[in-house]
Amino acid sequence: MSPVTDSRPRIGVSTCLLGEPVRWDAGHKRDPYLVDVFGPQVEWVPFCPEVEAGFGTPRETMHLVRAAGGPITLMTTKTQRDVTRQLRTAVQRRMDAIAEADLSGYVLKKDSPSCGMARVKVYSDRGGPAERTGRGLFADALMTRLPNLPVEEEGRLSDPRLRENFVERVFAFQRVRRLFSSRWTQGDLVAFHTAHKLTLMAHSPSAYRALGRLVAEGASLDRRALALRYEAEFMQALAVVATPKRHANVDPHPRELSLRNHV
Ligand code: SF4
Incomplete structure (x- = not known):
């Protein structure tokens, strides 16, 4: 990477x-x-x-x-x-x-x-x-x-929901790539997954649980394979547009918040 x-x-x-x-x-x-x-x-x-x-x-x-x-x-x-x-x-x-x-x-x-x-x-x-x-x-x-x-x-x-979803995915992708381009540990991945619980739940509760199982098995998996799989499944989950009912605005980055306020 x-x-x-x-x-x-x-x-x-x-x-x-x-x-x-x-x-x-x-x-x-x-x-x-x-x-x-x-x-x-x-x-x-x-x-x-x-x-x-x-x-x-x-x-x-x-x-x-x-x-x-x-x-x-x-x-x-x-x-x-x-x-x-x-x-x-x-x-x-x-x-x-x-x-x-x-x-x-x-x-x-x-x-x-x-x-x-x-x-x-x-x-x-x-x-x-x-x-x-x-x-x-x-x-x-x-x-x-x-x-x-x-x-x-x-x-x-120009669709507000698609625009918000795109902005959210951009910053989430930056965060997950930042994690996996660092000298990350299993503990870092657990902390990342925990920090994104509400975000993931707003998009896909089943994907949140599947990613949780992946993280739990992580120590026994090849690190690169784990990173590639987590990144792919994390981004696929966020591509599901969150419903207003489930959506939770969880501690966004200031730039992300600024952009969300324009949607
Ligand atoms: S950037 Fe793409 S859409 Fe725009 S002029 Fe070039 S080829 Fe066409």
């Missing part, structure tokens, strides 16, 4: 959401909440996969296309060029750096064939209406490489 610093959480972000003119039309999609409210509490790590791939700005628009029985490809819309390999090569070139960037979360641009997290339009090479079943090629590579990383789209962050 890469070392975790004690600074503001580092958050990956689709560059256009910060107001940078990197879109196909040389425009941007500046998101006021991200820039003005979330931004001062975090350190952004922007990345535009289409610029990285050398497509240029401005550039021809692209979309996802599924060939009959074949894989999904990234095609330019007018000239019908398959630019999948170019995009994937650029993403692979940067993925190690992204994985080592000590990120605590990622905000992706919705609907993009490169950055969209879900429900991205996929066209058929035989024509007909598009289906909203796709995921951007970069988003897919990111979420495969870093499955525990909290990831959201800026569109979903």
